[in-house]
Amino acid sequence: MDGPWIDLSGQVAVITGAAAGIGQASAEAIARAGAAVILLDRDHVGVAAAAAALDKVGCKVVARTHDVTQENDWQALGDWIAAEWGRLDILVNSAGIARFDRVDASIFPTYHEVFAVNVEGTLRGMALALDHMRLVGRGAIVNVSSTASLKGNPAMASYGASKAAVSHFTRSAALETNRAGLDIRINAVLPGFTETGMAQQVYDQFDAKLGGREQTLQVFASGRPAQPAEIADLILFLVSDRASFISGSIYSIDRAQGA
Incomplete structure (x- = not known):
């Protein structure tokens, strides 16, 4: 390919959990590569500040207060994207929470809270993105899972289980789009x-x-x-055409911690 190593000019990206951490770092990396980026987070002050910082350096960004657990928020977002942008090329599902719990009768409140954000929020994001991407037959989705999904965790059982579900839904969705003949690539990163x-x-x-x-x-x-930017570099690669033959893959990024 000619030109810059990664050039996302003309593309529209949605990043959840974009007020801080991996979501914010991913939004910055994708915006600096030329995409118009929609930053989502339920922290309205944080997401506005993140967008303002990128706007100052000339990036095309918009901030929206958004709760990934709320169907109404996703419906409003989908309608707005269709009306204002007419396309959606990239989704990074980075919104997530962790709670300390263990497998006994006390787990249910934390289980419901964690799965609502980490699993249902990710699924709602993929559903919206796929609705838009299927119209043009292409796009890229990256879901942020975790190396906590790869083994048991006696301190954060619901968190690890939720991230295992994210990885599984990633593989399943990638198979669905591939078998439908669509160039919609869906991958997951598993930060340590x-x-x-x-x-x-x-x-x-x-x-x-x-x-x-x-x-x-x-x-x-x-x-x-790890630093959030180190995770964002992998996400940026996966949403770009440099990763054009990668879909349904699950990438641990933990500096051999799990080796």
């Missing part, structure tokens, strides 16, 4: 421990128990956490 607000929850819970920050990082991150 990443320096986000979710990481702060882990620090708050475990630093004192394990003997300090250094010990927590040795247990959870093989010495250091």
Whole structure:
């Protein structure tokens, strides 16, 4: 391919969970590659600030307050995209939450809360994106799963299970679009421990128990956490035409922590 390594000019992207962390870093990477980016988050102050920062450097961005668990929000978003943009080329499902729980009778409140955001929110995003992408027969979706989906977790059982579901739905949707003859690529990234607000929850819970920050990082991150931009670089590649033959793939990005 001629031109820049990755050029998303003329494309329209939606990023959920874009007020902070991996979502914000992904929105920045995709916007800097030339796409018009719609930043979504239920944190209306945070998402507005993220969009304003990108607007200052000349990126094409719009912020919308959006709760991924609410069907009405998705319906309004779909109608607005059709009216204002007429297309949707890229979706990054990054919105997610974690709660500390374990498998006993106390799990149900956290299970419902976590699955509503991480699983149902991801499914609603894919459903909206696929409605738009099927009209033109092409597009790219990346779902943010987690390496927590690959093994049991006695501290955050619902979180790991929800991310396993995200990976499974990713594979299933990719097979559906491929067998339908559509050039809609759907992949998932599985970050290891990443320096986000979710990481702060882990620090708050475990630093004192394990003997300090250094010990927590040795247990959870093989010495250091990933930075959100390091995860965003992989997401940017996967939504670009450089990854044109990649679909239904699940990529761990954890610096060999799970090896």
